[in-house]
Amino acid sequence: MRRRNIALTASAGIAAGALGLTSLALPAGAQNPRLPQVSADELVASVMESDPPALAGRVTVHNELGLPALPGTGETGELLSGGDKSLRVWYDGQQRQRLSIPSGNGETTVVDDGNTVWKWDSAQRTVVKHPNSEETEVERPEPSTGAEPGEIAQRLVGKLRETSAVRVDGTASVAGRDAYELVLTPKPDERTKLREVRIAVDAEDRIPLRVEVNANGSSEPALRAGFSELSTGPQDAELFQFTPPENARVRTAEKPDTTKPDTPRSGRSGITSPRIEGDGWDTVVLSRLPEGTMSSPSGRKTDDDEQRGTGSTGPRAMAERVGSPISGSWGHGWVINSSVGSAVLTSDGRVAAGAVPQQVLIEALRDS
Amino acid sequence: MTGTASRVELPSGIRQHHSAPFGRVVGSELGWVLRRPRNLLALLGLAALPVLIGTVITITGGPGGGSGLFAAVVGNGMVLPVLSLMLTQNLLLPLIIAMVAADGLAGEAANGTLRGLLLAPVGRVRLVVVKALGVLMMVLLAIGVVVLSGVLTGLLIVGGDGLVTLSGTTLPLGEALGRVALAAGWCAVQMAAVGAVALAISSTTEHSLLVLIATVGALVVFGVLEAIPSLDWLKPVLITTDWYSISDVLSDPIRTTDLLSGLWRAGCYILLGFSAAVARMATKDT
Structure with missing residues (x-):
């Protein structure tokens, strides 16, 4: 009798253990919260008005872009090369921030202490110093300019409405916080590979919490970047200081760091040399690689991920390796297709890229 | 090998109500674990590993900017114990722990001494607890040996005061030792989980070798499953x-x-393994 009780209790223990394990495998079923209605204009305006609070969080990037693994692109390439990546971010509410990106069994840490940006690479044990800090923004919602935020928001939404349907589509729970889902859908006449872009905006602090890029022909997002953990509140000031360790090599960089790990929504700004063809979702970026240079200038880094495909080391060699050759009246080149866009590199050094099917790129190349 | 049985008197017909003192039974089990030459040899080997890694890295100057913890060890001794734990916990520690768990129940069954234990005035749950404590002690000993040897090698051979973390900050020695202790504790829990499952397997068979094969084999299979992308859902x-x-x-x-x-x-694995071992022993006929 007693033995039977023991056996029963033990069986219950087995069941509990098995249940505990399955609980790990099941996704946390968060219900979509109920939130007061808000219009798209109001939502965008409130995002522009709000300053991101001091926060500590973990950003997870889930990526099914279908990009080939690109050698030599550093941690940016690693973030984009498929699968799940997560990085930790801290922000003090003003200007100082810290990022830590795991890589293998090492880590890359970027600390912006207000005056200097330090970039530490644990595998190489090097510290790179950038005296002026402007390039490491990661979770800033929008580049803040001097103008009235509400007005900018209206203009922005107005501009977006020319090519897309902008609406607030329900709510979501992101990193345990309630959020609105702002959805941008391309108008039917936009020739793009993208189906929609969903941005989850925190209901309380009005900061973007998650971005999802959905491509045509797939129900799973091609790219999802967002907080998986987030806590707001004052952060330890020590986090935003960096003293290089004793035996590390420290060098000062001449130009701003370009290997910043950016989320796909950092603004498209500061591109001077490449030409922009078209507008809206079927924008094509045309550019020309400098003669004889195998590494491209940093200026072409925009938010279109596929451009990085032709970006970093040895564009031609890389295109030959990962792209498929095409040719037409416009010349001869290689095309790289991913689920959200495509890029063409021609044998005479012209580059076209965009979130569009390759025909659009070829048309743009022909016209140029 | 005759284990605890030789220490415990067999009941003489009438059921005795005073059972053997728990402390004495545990002490006897631990003594047996420590007296097995292969266990001692295993501990000795574990102690040598960090010394070997530390010395090689110091002499060769490390892998020269490779990725991973190997590069971080150079001139940064407090990384060594954590690296050693990481390297040993994949197969070596589980192997040693499975060996002890195999001796615990399957080995006794093979010798015929388990029957004596089951008849002895030691409750069956208690018997599993005693065996589990034996395994746990081996877990702690093995990890303790690796960490101690790692810390000493780190301080004496690799050098470096304090710890340069992977985030590039420098921690003083005290805090660095805290981090190492944290890693050791975490590893101990993982290895206890392996031990619990090994003990459960051990309770179902009388072939010690089977326990070793099943435990280490399962870990290898897990490693393979992890590498298959379409089985991602299984990972957790x-x-x-x-x-x-x-x-x-x-x-940091x-x-x-x-x-x-x-x-x-x-x-969860500890609960699962221990419960399974208890369930099996409780229903086992003598």
Whole structure:
């Protein structure tokens, strides 16, 4: 009798253990919260008005872009090369921030202490110093300019409405916080590979919490970047200081760091040399690689991920390796297709890229 | 090998109500674990490993900027114990622990001494607890040996005062030792989980070798399953999933997410393994 009780209790223990394990495998079923209605204009305006609070969080990037693994692109390439990546971010509410990106069994840490940006690479044990800090923004919602935020928001939404349907589509729970889902859908006449872009905006602090890029022909997002953990509140000031360790090599960089790990929504700004063809979702970026240079200038880094495909080391060699050759009246080149866009590199050094099917790129190349 | 049985008197017909003092039974079991030459040899080998790694890295100057913890060890001795734990916990520690768990129940069954134990005035739950404590002691000993040897080698051969974390901050020695202790504790929980499952397997068979094969084989299979992309959904259940995140204690601030999920997973495995062992022993005929 007693033995039977023991056996029963033990069986219950087995069941509990098995249940505990399955609980790990099941996704946390968060219900979509109920939130007061808000219009798209109001939502965008409130995002522009709000300053991101001091926060500590973990950003997870889930990526099914279908990009080939690109050698030599550093941690940016690693973030984009498929699968799940997560990085930790801290922000003090003003200007100082810290990022830590795991890589293998090492880590890359970027600390912006207000005056200097330090970039530490644990595998190489090097510290790179950038005296002026402007390039490491990661979770800033929008580049803040001097103008009235509400007005900018209206203009922005107005501009977006020319090519897309902008609406607030329900709510979501992101990193345990309630959020609105702002959805941008391309108008039917936009020739793009993208189906929609969903941005989850925190209901309380009005900061973007998650971005999802959905491509045509797939129900799973091609790219999802967002907080998986987030806590707001004052952060330890020590986090935003960096003293290089004793035996590390420290060098000062001449130009701003370009290997910043950016989320796909950092603004498209500061591109001077490449030409922009078209507008809206079927924008094509045309550019020309400098003669004889195998590494491209940093200026072409925009938010279109596929451009990085032709970006970093040895564009031609890389295109030959990962792209498929095409040719037409416009010349001869290689095309790289991913689920959200495509890029063409021609044998005479012209580059076209965009979130569009390759025909659009070829048309743009022909016209140029 | 005759284990605890020789220490415990067999009941003489009438059921005795005073059972053998628990402390004495545990002490006898621990004594047996420690007296087996192969266990001692295993501990000795474990002690040699960090010395070997530390010396080689110091002489060769490290892998020269490779990735991983090997590069971080150079001139940074406090990384060595964590690296050693990471290297040993994949196969070596589980192997040693499975060996002890195999001796515990399957070995006794093979010798015919388990029958004596089951008849002895030691409750069956108690018997599993005693055996589990024996395994746990081996877990702690093995990890303690690796860590101690790692810390000493780190301080004496590799050198470097304090710890340069993976995040590039420098921690003083005291805090560095704290981090190492954290890694050791975390590893102990993981290995206890392996031990609990090995003990459960051990309770079902009388072939010690089977326990070793099953335990280590399962870990290898887990490693294979982890590598198959379309079985991603299975990952959260595999005990090995977060084992590499032991190096997370070396970043600053500590990356806790994977460590905590690893702890929860190991806890589940401990509960599962221990309960299964108890269930099997309780229903076992003598």
